[in-house]
Amino acid sequence: MSSEWNSSVSRTNWEVNREVVLQDEGTVLLNNGKAIHEGDNNDEEDNADLFSFDYDEEVVISIDLSAGKFGCSILDYHTKSLRVLNKDYVVNKSTITSHDLIDEVDPSANDISMLTGLLIMEVNPTVCLVPVRLEDWIFEYIKTKCNEIHCRLELLPINCFKKWSPLQSLQLKGHDNLIILNDLLSNSRFTTTVTLGTVACILVNHEQHAQLDEGNDSTVSNNIIRGRQTKSLYEDVIHNIGYIDIKDRMVLDENAMSALNIFPTAHKLGHDKMMKNGFLSIFELFNQVSSDYAKRMLKSWLFNPLTNREQIEKRYSIIRTLLDRQNAIIFNDLTQSIKRCPDAFGFINQLRSGKSTLRTWSKVAGFLEKGIAIFKLVSSLKLSSDEGNILHDIKNKVDLSALKECLRKVETVIDFDTSKDTKTLTINTGVDKRLDECRNIYNHLEKILLEVARETQGFLLNVLHQTNRRITKNLEKLVNAIYIPQLGYLVTVSTLLEPFLVNTPDLEWEEIFRSSDNIYFKNEKVLELDETYGDIYGAISDYEIEVLFSLQEQILRMKNQLTAYNILLSELEILVSFAQVSAERNYVEPQLVENDCILDIVNGRHALYETFLSNYIPNSTIIDGGLFSELSWRKHNKERIIIVTGANSSGKSVYLTQNGLIVYLAQIGCFVPAERAKIGIVDKILTRIRTQETLYKTQSSFLLDSQQMAKSLSLATERSLILVDEYGKGTDILDGPSLFGSIMVNMAMSERCPRIIACTHFHELFNENVITEHIQGIKHYCTDILISQNYNHIDPVQNKEDHESEGITFLFKIKKGISKQSFGIYCAKVCGLNKSIVRRAEELSNLINRGDDVVQHCGKLTEKEMQEFQKNQEIVKKFLSWDLDLETSTTSENLRLKLKNLLR
Known part of the structure; x- marks a missing residue:
């Protein structure tokens, strides 16, 4: 250092x-x-x-x-x-x-x-x-x-x-x-x-x-193959x-990503069938990729929606090709073939570092096999005339013969079947003559050593024949010949024979080492074996390393082609996932325009909510704000702002995020859940939907909401999309509506107004001279509901019968107009709030709607309260007129009885 x-x-x-x-x-x-x-x-x-x-x-x-x-x-x-x-x-x-x-x-x-x-x-x-x-x-x-x-x-x-x-x-x-x-x-x-x-x-x-x-000495695997490090x-x-490249990216901050549920923020709980089939995030919806590199690329695509029309439409063209009826069978085969494709970057890094194992080479073979199969399938697809997309790149730029040659070399060198059984890397027979010869010797080594052991036993039998007959009978168990890598060939003799060997004349054996049971010697015969065969296991290892190193160098010479193909396959796997979801969910290809401030969606659906429901109710949206460059758009009766009103729990927030997700999906290069969509390309999606509260943020909810709102207004351009859900609800009944209304009117007067979809319950804003239905630049949508004939929404207290089935039916449809009521009390009622509380809330709401003085009304005593008051007055008068001085001789028990009668 x-x-x-x-x-x-x-x-x-x-x-x-x-x-x-x-x-x-x-x-x-x-x-x-x-x-x-x-x-x-x-x-x-x-x-x-x-x-x-x-x-x-x-x-x-x-x-x-x-x-x-x-x-x-x-x-x-x-x-x-x-x-x-x-x-x-x-x-x-x-x-x-x-x-x-x-x-x-x-x-x-x-x-x-x-x-x-x-x-x-x-x-x-x-x-x-x-x-x-x-x-x-x-x-x-x-x-x-x-x-x-x-x-x-x-x-x-x-x-x-x-x-x-x-x-x-x-x-x-x-x-x-x-x-x-x-x-x-x-x-x-x-x-x-x-x-x-x-x-x-x-x-x-x-x-x-x-x-x-x-x-520093690092611990390395026994299978490491090292080359020259120069x-x-x-x-x-x-x-x-x-x-x-940040020029052609749509910008989404963490608020927008959280509000649109791009990445998981919650985990599925329970075993509900609806939860099992549904998706909680866009990443989960499209995460049908298997390789780690493809997953990382998918995350990158989701973080970075495109704003370049040409790049987006290239992705559309691939999805369109994959979903073509003429390619249906090939698409199904391709979907299966591309799964679990190994990561070329991973095994190339292992080969370069010398850490190749059986698993590494299995990945190499697997990648080549998958790559060849996918190439053949892509070549069989009926492609459009569009040039420059990855299908053409795979077909025209990938060298199939080189992939086949690589695979042939790998399969020729490595015996994968034997390797799986032995769990060690095994080289095929016939790859290297020297290796085969050494293996042949090694395989017959047991017979050679057995012969050496018998000769040694015969020698000792002659020497010890007259010494101890009991020992000579068990000589086969006491004498052996073995091979130890690096030490070579040895004669082993039990320590029980040591006293007899000491007195043996002309025994020119060299002791190498000993254990508690045996002594290991070198004699003339094993020295001949050392000379003839040498360290046979070491030779096998050296030859295997040499063969693997040669194969490794051949693969590494193709690393650029393999990694380039790996990137293409990862992109293709993501687009296959897009195509699968588009086919399963009935998505359509959107039309993108570069210069028009437009958001025209016919029967759009929420990409995530529809996965939980069998019958999702679609809604349309139309924003036509003229050209982005048109500063006088308001004068031409164009509209860039939508304000949505309606009952609580009627689908306003889902409608907001539905439109945001359709724009988002269109610009990551995927088809969208709608019947038809025409979208002016968005440079930023900014939101004030979800309050980002955490333990380390000490600010109030309204302050956090205001920060999000200020950030959205500050960063927005005429090409942006802003989604606002009930901003102003966290403060008092004057400041909240004032802020919301001021923002909407101010943005409607701006020459660079972005597209805005906002929902609110501030119905007092939609009076004359505030935000009327005819104000320029703003259009009004409301959620449609069906009110039961038995439900008196003007005076709910008049309902004598209280049936849970009576009241409001939410249709979850958006229509033009302004809703004057939120039906919050009814929503609280169906959520299980105490009936007496709901009844009192309805009474107060009715008073306010009629314009009565609530304070004066609440200050009046009821007839029952007046009767109770008069009764209490009589008791007080009697108590005050009671002369306690006359009760000095009265017992405590009698006083208690008199007081009890008085209070009655």
Whole structure:
């Protein structure tokens, strides 16, 4: 380790928050709010696991924010790929949270925090590297995100972000890799300064870990095959370099992902059939992939919906091809063949590191077999004329003959059937003549050793014949010949014969070692065997290693083709999953438009809720806001805002998330649950639906809701979609409606108004001069209900008979118009609230609806209360007129009786 890395770290207060780090020349690791410094000698055993580093599975992300620019790079040790931003992201300083307002404003309500959170959630890193000079607001945000996914956060000195020499010394193969690397280095002074600093930090971090591990003896498998190690420090770490492309991605923050249930937030409980067949998240719905790499790719796709129409429609074309009736049989076969395809990155990493086992080679053979079968199926598909999708890439770019040749070599060399029985890697007969000869000798070694043992027994029988007849009779059990790898061939003699052997003349045997029962000798005969056959087991092992190493080198020479094909197969597996769900759930291909602010969905359905119901009731949505570039859209009677009203529990929230999910599914490249859909491409989905309350957030629910609302309005553009569910319900009856109404009217007057779907129970807003049905830019939907003839919704108290079946039937249909009632009391009634409470609530509601003075009404005494009052007055009068002075001689018992009669 360099002396610079070992130098001490001065620090001030490390408790809950990071404050100051001076002389930042060492690494500081944060774990559960505690700081651990490299060079500290205390609690070494407890902290040892923090410095462990897996060179096959780690995912390292490096983040920096400097001089108003954001940089990021990611190194995946599993795929040996480095990804970087194609240019530094310029910070919008107006959205950066002030240090003075850090406790008052949501720190995630800006572009940098959203981008950082998105990258961390997508990559799911195991190590996060940041500079010690990082500003507190972004540091705290990164720290929170890392704690959520149990990622190790490391603070590195600023010097690590300035050491570009490792980056300049990278030796990458391939034309594309060299082009990207040269482009990054040539633009370093202008557009990629901060990003290149993050790359340098990752490389320096790798160098430090390599130096820490240098010279340490590691425990390795007996099956390790090692070749010559003459490569540079980074050659085995980075094979490919690519860009983190954020230009063509839809942005979803954690609020939107939680509200839309993109990833699981709950677990299925019980054995209900409905729960068994239903899905609680989009990831579960599409998680029909089997390989680990495909699962990681699926998560990446779900984190990053596309905004590039051409890229999205390429995915549509593949689903369309797979679902073509002419391809039905092939599609079924392909669905089965692509399952459980091994991960090429995994077995190539094992081959490169020398850790190949029987399982490794089984994966190699399995991948090649699956790859050949899938290639043949894809080649049999009737493809459309669309060029450039992965089906054409598989058909035209994959070398089938090379795959077959690889598989032939693997199956020729390795005997998988015998290997499975013996649980050791076995080489086939006929691969290497020298190996076959050694095996033949080894297989006949028992006979050879038996012959040597008999000759030895005969020799000793002649020598000891006159000594002890009892011993000579059991000589076969006392003398033997064995072979021990590395020690060679030996004669074993029981220790019972040692006294007789000492007195034997001309016994030129060399004792090698002894145990409690036997003595192991070398005599002339076994020395001949050593000379003739040598260490036969060692020779077999050497020849097997040589054969496997040769095969390993042949496979590794094809690593680029195999990993490229692995990526194609993973993409195909995801799209096969999309196609399966689309076919099973009757999804349709949406129409995407780039310039129109439109959301036209006919009979749309909720992608998750419909999996729990046999008959889901669909709903349509139409938002036509003109062109995105049209600033005077309101003057042309266009509408970009929908306000939904209606009864409680009538499906408003489901309607919101249903539309959000249809847009989301369309832009991940999947068909959508609807009869027809036309969607103007969305750049962000922003939500105020679910209050994100946790133990570590001490803010009130309304404050958290307001932060979400402010964030949505701040980040939205005319291409965005905002979903709002009952904002304002957490405060008083004046402020809540005022805020909601002000937001809707203000956004309707904005030239850059996004598409907004909002629902509310603030019916007082829909009076004259507030939000009328004719206000420009806003259209009104309400949920439809069926009211029973026996249910008097004007005065429910008049219902003399109380039947549970009477009241409201929710139709779960959306229609144009405004609902003036929420029927909250009825909802509480059917939920089981006490009938007397419901009856009193209905009385008060009726008074308010009639405009009566509730306070005055509640202050009046009932007839029963008046009678009780008069009765009590009489009692008080009698008690006050009772002269207790006359009762001095009355016994206590008589006084008690008189008082009792008085109170009656």
